[in-house]
Amino acid sequence: MDPHGNGVALGLYLEQGGAGGAAYRVHSYSSRAGTAERVAFITRAMALMGGMEQTTNGAAALRFPCGAAHVLACRRAFLEACKLPSEAELAGRPLCIHDPKAGCTVTVDARRGGAYALSADGGGPAVAGRLVAIRGGLAKLAALHTIEDLVAFDCGHAHDALIGLLLVRAINVRAVMRETEEVASRGVLVAPSAQKS
Amino acid sequence: MAELADIANATIRQEIAEYLDRPVEIERNIALFARTRPLMQEIAVAVIEGDQVACDRLTRQALEEGVHALEIMDDGLIGGMGIVGIKFRENFIFVPEVLACARSMKAGMAHIEPILSAAGVEPVGTVVMGTVKGDLHDIGKNLCIMMLRGAGFSVIDLGVDTAPDQFIAAVEEHGAPLLGMSALLTTTMPNMGRTIEAFIDAGLRDDVKIMVGGAPVTQEFADDMGADGYGKDALACVALAKQLLGVAA
């Protein structure tokens, strides 16, 4: 459900197996005025914030330059784009962020082969613990694999824009999980005996 | 070793003979009821039969006769609920019957709980207990809570349909070193894993021991989910809680 689109439902569709690998399409079944423009905005926002390419195979489509699907990460980019009103200025996110829980700035550095390392400008066990948690958050949000203290994309390619986008959520991945669970539980009809209220 | 014939109450003997199949459970229940006084066995029967009026009357009678509140709870009420739990697990009885048994037990506990809380015993540990998200069944959880309190634990009961964040909030608020989750439906069991993941995400996993239980839950499932322990019934829950917190058994 699009919070800025008059309650219209937007879908993200994955098309596998094309010439350029996996491609995504933002789509709505609604014919209400403004829907097409909203779809176009979200597509642009995903391209910029998620580091995706826009292709035009008859209709606007998106793909990661590496050709891989990165389903979870793309879904997250879609949800983040939907949170923006259409008047918002689009900009990529930096690879550093202030972590209020540990009171330090966390920086992400790109390494070879799609891997990233996290560091902080503070020390001590609390900061070290937060780096572990934030690394775990990034891994969870984008299905990255961990190698010692690095996280890495399976495709072996860099996705700096995506990391910048996900870093904002990775510092409080519990909130993201909660939001995901709430969305998933809406619209499920249960039998009277299973109803919670 | 005690035998079935050593149990004074005919109904209890019949319940054990007819509904219990696992040797360990048969032995444990025979041992329990062979040593308990007849009035406790009558209370257990009142729970098993869902007779709240009888349970209320017999509990009051036992207290008037000077039987200790803890003995009434352990030997009478919890003893009876133990058999109810087994019959429910094996599908001899269903939710309506269990609701009636729980109502009967509550009638007895209404007289016991005030006495136990007034005793001012120092809690051996703090436990947060709840039934996982999506699950509205609380029989097993309530049983465990009664037994944990009887064993001296301070228990924070989050009720049913508890979301992972509610578990986290309660553990943080009360500084509880132990969390217990129950699920009665196979469809809600995965929420145990999600809750444990939530603790990992929040960086709290190392601060709390997590135990799980409930009719469909198994040791294997508990291990897969990353729990610290699995209790197959309310008695095992108490033993596990003591073990996880390093309290003397």
Place this chain on the structure above:
Amino acid sequence: MTGRQRILAALRREPVDRTPVCNPTSVATVELMDLVDAPFPDANRNPELMARLAATGYTELGFDSVMPVFSIIQESSALGCKIQWEQKDNWPTVRMREPIWRDADDVRVPNDFLTHPDTRCVLDAIGILRRELGEEVAIIGKTMGPWSLGYHCFGVETFLLMSLDDPGRTKLCLDRLKEATIRFGLAQIEAGADALTLPDHATGDLVSGEYYERFLKDLHAEFAERLPIPLILHICGRTVDRMGYIAETGMAAFHFDSKNTPDESMEAVRDRIALVGNINNPETLYARDPEAVRAEVFKNLAAGVQLVGPECAIPLQTAIENLVEIPRAVREWHASHAHPHAG
């Protein structure tokens, strides 16, 4: 055969040209609501919107049936229960924490039961669908059974305890509540329905098969006699242990869910009743892809299930592409298999 002919023949366990795709329960989704601009909650309260959204099951998804009664609150609302209406992406529900009755003596079906806006809406929507879709597609209505109404009006725990404390009074409640089921069912037949879904949630997760036999089997047989239309009984959850009893009621079909496999369900009913089912909602239709949907359709067809469809009302966020896969998979299977119910 038209979709309507196919569904009616399958419900009578007569030969069909291919297995019909049937929804005894809702296939409304937020995407379909957008497509025809008929969002919840209004589509549950306004007959034009209700009919417009229901029609998409046929026009967009390619099912052989349409079923306009998306939720399960209409009768309870007309009986006086309070309803939580929610928004576009969530279901209306009965506020069971505020039960309206405490005892069998409280049970009464009011005189305006069929003119209450929520029951009236269904009757008008069925009329619109019959006019607009003609005889092409089967129109399935829905009337809630007395056990489910008991949950709504008394509260689940209260009703279950009553069934144990006083089975006689519980049967009296059911007997009084059945009038709501029958009245609403007859009115939908008159409005043009071809079949009726009858949800009555005596699910195996809560009550025994013996309970079904004791409290509901005779009532359901009575419904089969008094409602002159094919009836599709719907009970969620694990129900294999009561399918034998259900098969003896005289109802046309049983809508079973994914907790029961197609094979064991067919075995349990032994050709005495048709089966509708049982594609999983939360894991398959909602969360997975058309490939997974196809696999479940094939399992049902291989077992000989007479009508194929989702196991229950689908999650509102289900993608259209997974739903259109159902009729597509049915056609694909039939293209390469001899049909057990062929005519």
